[in-house]
Amino acid sequence: xxxxxxxxxxxxxSIAVGVLVLIFAALPTATLLAMGLAPTLxxxxxxxxxxxxxxxxxxxxxVAGLVPYLTKLWFSGHxxxxxxxxxxxxxxxxxxxxxxxxxxxLFLGLPGAVAMFRALNAKRRIYFxxxxxxxxxxxxxxCVLPAGDDPKKLKELAAESNSPDNEGSxxxxxxxxxxxxx
Amino acid sequence: MADANTAQKDEGQNSAExxxxxxxxxxxxxILVESxxxxxxxxxxxxxxxxxxxxxKEPLFARICPADGVPRLEILNNIKHMMDANLLxxxxxxxxxxxxxxxxxxAIVFRKPDHGVLLPADVAKxxxxxxxxxxxxxxxxxxxxxxxxxxxxxxxxxxxxxxIYWHGGGRNSILLGDCISHAPAxxxxxxxxxxxxxxxxxxxRGVGTIRDDFYSLGVAILVMAQGCLPLKGYTDDQIIDAxxxxxxxxxxxxxxxxxxxxxxxxxxLLSDDPFERWGLEQLEQWLGGGLRSSVQEVRTGAVExxxxxxxxxxxxxxxxxxxxxxxxxxxxxxxxDTGFEKWLRRGADDLSIADRIRKTLSIGGLPDKSKGAxxxxxxxxxxxxxxxxxxxxxxxxxxxxxxxxxxxxxxxxKDAKAIKRxxxxxxxxxxxxxxxxxxxxxxIIYEAEINELKQMQHLLKQTALGFGVxxxxxxxxxxxPCLSDILLxxxxxxxxxxxxxxxxxxxxxxxxxxxxxRHLAAFIACRIKANIDKSLTVLxxxxxxxxxxxxxxxxxxxxxxxxxxxxxxxxxTQWLAKELESTVDRVNGKSxxxxxxxxxxxVGETGSLVDLHNCLNNDKIIRQDEMARKKAVKxxxxxxxxxxxxxxxxxxxxxxxxxxxxxxxxxxxISMATIAFVVLS
Numbered sequence: 001x002x003x004x005x006x007x008x009x010x011x012x013x014s015i016a017v018g019v020l021v022l023i024f025a026a027l028p029t030a031t032l033l034a035m036g037l038a039p040t041l042x043x044x045x046x047x048x049x050x051x052x053x054x055x056x057x058x059x060x061x062x063v064a065g066l067v068p069y070l071t072k073l074w075f076s077g078h079x080x081x082x083x084x085x086x087x088x089x090x091x092x093x094x095x096x097x098x099x100x101x102x103x104x105x106l107f108l109g110l111p112g113a114v115a116m117f118r119a120l121n122a123k124r125r126i127y128f129x130x131x132x133x134x135x136x137x138x139x140x141x142x143c144v145l146p147a148g149d150d151p152k153k154l155k156e157l158a159a160e161s162n163s164p165d166n167e168g169s170x171x172x173x174x175x176x177x178x179x180x181x182x
Numbered sequence: 183m184a185d186a187n188t189a190q191k192d193e194g195q196n197s198a199e200x201x202x203x204x205x206x207x208x209x210x211x212x213i214l215v216e217s218x219x220x221x222x223x224x225x226x227x228x229x230x231x232x233x234x235x236x237x238x239k240e241p242l243f244a245r246i247c248p249a250d251g252v253p254r255l256e257i258l259n260n261i262k263h264m265m266d267a268n269l270l271x272x273x274x275x276x277x278x279x280x281x282x283x284x285x286x287x288x289a290i291v292f293r294k295p296d297h298g299v300l301l302p303a304d305v306a307k308x309x310x311x312x313x314x315x316x317x318x319x320x321x322x323x324x325x326x327x328x329x330x331x332x333x334x335x336x337x338x339x340x341x342x343x344x345x346i347y348w349h350g351g352g353r354n355s356i357l358l359g360d361c362i363s364h365a366p367a368x369x370x371x372x373x374x375x376x377x378x379x380x381x382x383x384x385x386x387r388g389v390g391t392i393r394d395d396f397y398s399l400g401v402a403i404l405v406m407a408q409g410c411l412p413l414k415g416y417t418d419d420q421i422i423d424a425x426x427x428x429x430x431x432x433x434x435x436x437x438x439x440x441x442x443x444x445x446x447x448x449x450x451l452l453s454d455d456p457f458e459r460w461g462l463e464q465l466e467q468w469l470g471g472g473l474r475s476s477v478q479e480v481r482t483g484a485v486e487x488x489x490x491x492x493x494x495x496x497x498x499x500x501x502x503x504x505x506x507x508x509x510x511x512x513x514x515x516x517x518x519d520t521g522f523e524k525w526l527r528r529g530a531d532d533l534s535i536a537d538r539i540r541k542t543l544s545i546g547g548l549p550d551k552s553k554g555a556x557x558x559x560x561x562x563x564x565x566x567x568x569x570x571x572x573x574x575x576x577x578x579x580x581x582x583x584x585x586x587x588x589x590x591x592x593x594x595x596k597d598a599k600a601i602k603r604x605x606x607x608x609x610x611x612x613x614x615x616x617x618x619x620x621x622x623x624x625x626i627i628y629e630a631e632i633n634e635l636k637q638m639q640h641l642l643k644q645t646a647l648g649f650g651v652x653x654x655x656x657x658x659x660x661x662x663p664c665l666s667d668i669l670l671x672x673x674x675x676x677x678x679x680x681x682x683x684x685x686x687x688x689x690x691x692x693x694x695x696x697x698x699x700r701h702l703a704a705f706i707a708c709r710i711k712a713n714i715d716k717s718l719t720v721l722x723x724x725x726x727x728x729x730x731x732x733x734x735x736x737x738x739x740x741x742x743x744x745x746x747x748x749x750x751x752x753x754x755t756q757w758l759a760k761e762l763e764s765t766v767d768r769v770n771g772k773s774x775x776x777x778x779x780x781x782x783x784x785v786g787e788t789g790s791l792v793d794l795h796n797c798l799n800n801d802k803i804i805r806q807d808e809m810a811r812k813k814a815v816k817x818x819x820x821x822x823x824x825x826x827x828x829x830x831x832x833x834x835x836x837x838x839x840x841x842x843x844x845x846x847x848x849x850x851x852i853s854m855a856t857i858a859f860v861v862l863s
Contacts, residue, residue, distance in 0.1 A: 051842070053842035053846050054842075056850070057845050057846050057849040060849040061849050061852065064853035064856040067853075103849050111838045111839075111842050114841035115841055122828040122833065126829065132821055133818055133822070136814050137818075139814065140770055140814045140815075143811060144818045
């Protein structure tokens with residue numbers, strides 16, 4: 001517990017030390033990064049997901065948006081004038097923040113699409129499994145029920161099996177000792 | 183003997199010939215119902231003229247055995263083929279439906295003898311035979327015939343002057359009469375029987391041995407030599423008392439001189455000691471003129487002083503044993519009385535009797551005098567006092583070889599008490615004691631009978647279907663018909679007749695009253711040449727479950743059909759198929775059940791019980807069905823588990839997390855690609 005606390009405590013310190021080193025060692029880069037990584041910082045603050053997926057999504061796209069400007073800064077002298085020029089350029093803000101925004105949109109939109117896709121698949125699978133269960137009940141009757149199964153479900157399944165569509169087949173009844181919930 | 187199919191075909195074939203009704207036996211011999219032959223009647227068996235379709239001129243007659251009789255059909259084939267024997271030979275025997283009678287009767291067809299009997303019943307005296315003539319015309323053929331019978335292990339047990347026929351053109355020989363249509367020695371007067379056999383009720387005399395026949399032969403020789411019956415006017419009890427008091431020879435001679443030249447012969451044949459009695463060897467020597475030694479007369483069981491029991495004085499152990507047998511409840515206390523023991527020690531000619539009785543009574547501790555000895559100890563005491571006498575147990579008096587006959591008689595009369603008494607006498611060991619107490623070589627001679635008794639004791643211990651006293655009945659009487667009510671009065675004597683009888687009953691009545699009862703199960707178990715005890719145990723365990731019983735019997739019937747036929751039994755098969763349709767419900771799978779049901783219905787029409795049994799008693803199908811059911815249960819529960827999983831909140835949350843991971847992945851990929859593009863360009 002003390003080790004974890006000390007580990008937790010040392011992380012912000014390391015970040016702080018890293019930031020200080022960056023400021024003193026590469027002020028122009030630090031300036032650009034300070035302005036460009038603001039969306040990531042915001043995402044980090046508002047992110048409540050386990051695994052910090054929002055922050056990661058925004059961070060990656062944020063970095064993607066910053067990289068061209070960073071390379072331009074590094075290959076054009078790496079001075080404060082270039083850095084300030086970039087920081088005051090509205091297009092720089094637009095490009096970097098748009099990239100971060102796309103990351104944010106990805107985070108917001110993609111899980112929903114994935115969930116819908118999976119739900120559809122699940123529904124199809126459930127339908128297939130229920131049909132299989134119906135066939136098993138038609139073939140084997142009550143004896144196919146394992147002990148402790150939900151009697152309400154059996155009654156529903158039995159009712160479906162006994163529907164007019166299944167005329168001619170043996171009617172299925174729930175076991176006599178099974179009671180259904182109200 | 184022709185099978186039931188033939189017999190059943192004969193039913194209704196009563197055609198009129200010369201205006202009279204006929205009963206056909208073996209599809210060949212026609213018994214003329216309206217042509218009786220009273221001179222050839224024997225006891226309750228009436229005689230009728232009979233014609234052979236294949237040899238119409240051959241003189242034949244048939245005897246119709248009484249309904250309560252137990253004819254000796256087991257020796258019929260043996261005697262039928264004794265071509266050289268001077269014996270009234272049977273030609274055929276079969277169960278027939280006799281007009282005006284319920285149930286079936288056994289009809290036995292014989293060749294008609296050339297002449298009448300030696301001493302007809304209505305004749306008091308005939309011309310006595312000269313000893314030489316007697317030896318030549320009577321004794322020689324009788325000895326030859328008894329020799330043939332002894333070779334086959336048979337006994338006649340019906341030798342008497344009114345059952346021996348003159349034979350040949352000049353009456354120069356004899357034929358020993360019918361020994362089949364009645365139980366052994368059933369019709370023998372006490373005069374012709376040994377002391378022990380005379381003290382036994384006729385139905386309980388049993389097959390005995392050839393030594394008993396020699397005794398009867400001796401009496402018959404005396405009758406022929408004198409021309410009349412000895413001891414005329416004597417009652418049966420008086421005859422036995424006289425034999426016990428003086429010995430059989432002296433009693434039957436009754437003070438008269440024996441016919442010249444026959445003294446040794448008669449003394450030898452009429453010896454009361456069966457081991458001293460003359461046999462084949464001595465008779466052949468006597469006939470050849472070589473034997474002159476005589477047998478000592480003995481008065482077996484004689485005691486000097488008298489003993490009073492139940493208001494009567496006795497001077498003979500054997501007579502007292504007989505009295506104990508008849509009043510066994512009183513005898514229980516008497517045999518423990520010291521007075522009885524003293525009487526034996528002082529007066530019995532065999533001094534060891536008292537010691538042996540004492541020793542026997544002491545086994546397991548001397549019984550309490552106030553309560554008296556138990557039935558087995560009383561029986562053992564009687565056996566020691568009368569070694570060759572019958573078994574005397576709780577009022578039952580019978581030779582050990584007659585237990586089967588006694589059982590048959592008791593079952594016919596539906597006498598439950600008598601049946602129980604006979605069963606108890608076997609299971610208690612009283613009958614086995616008789617053999618044991620004979621001692622020495624006798625035990626070896628009776629080995630087969632002793633083993634049979636052990637088997638009976640084992641069967642009587644089990645009360646399951648197919649065992650018990652019913653099984654004993656059929657084991658001890660190999661030709662006795664089945665008494666099962668299921669057969670509805672059809673006469674079924676052999677195992678081959680069972681299935682046709684059942685088929686016929688279903689054909690006529692549409693069903694059977696029940697599928698199995700104790701008699702049918704015991705009859706089949708006894709007569710089938712296979713061991714079905716396992717099936718019977720399963721049947722017994724299924725008591726109370728009619729379907730399981732029917733399934734079990736189906737297996738037995740299928741076995742019978744496969745072994746003995748007939749191959750096609752549509753009525754019984756269809757009936758059983760219908761009765762057993764519900765057993766298809768044991769199969770859980772609907773498609774298998776439907777297939778099986780269709781198969782059962784189609785098999786019902788083929789008439790094959792074997793196929794029906796293979797359908798319904800198929801363990802493989804049941805096993806496969808059970809395995810498939812278990813698999814189905816697993817599939818159902820797996821499906822339910824998966825559905826539950828797919829509908830759960832965790833599934834939705836996992837979808838969301840997956841979406842985030844994908845988004846992060848896409849984001850990082852775009853970032854990497856951008857970095858790479860920027861760096862490389």
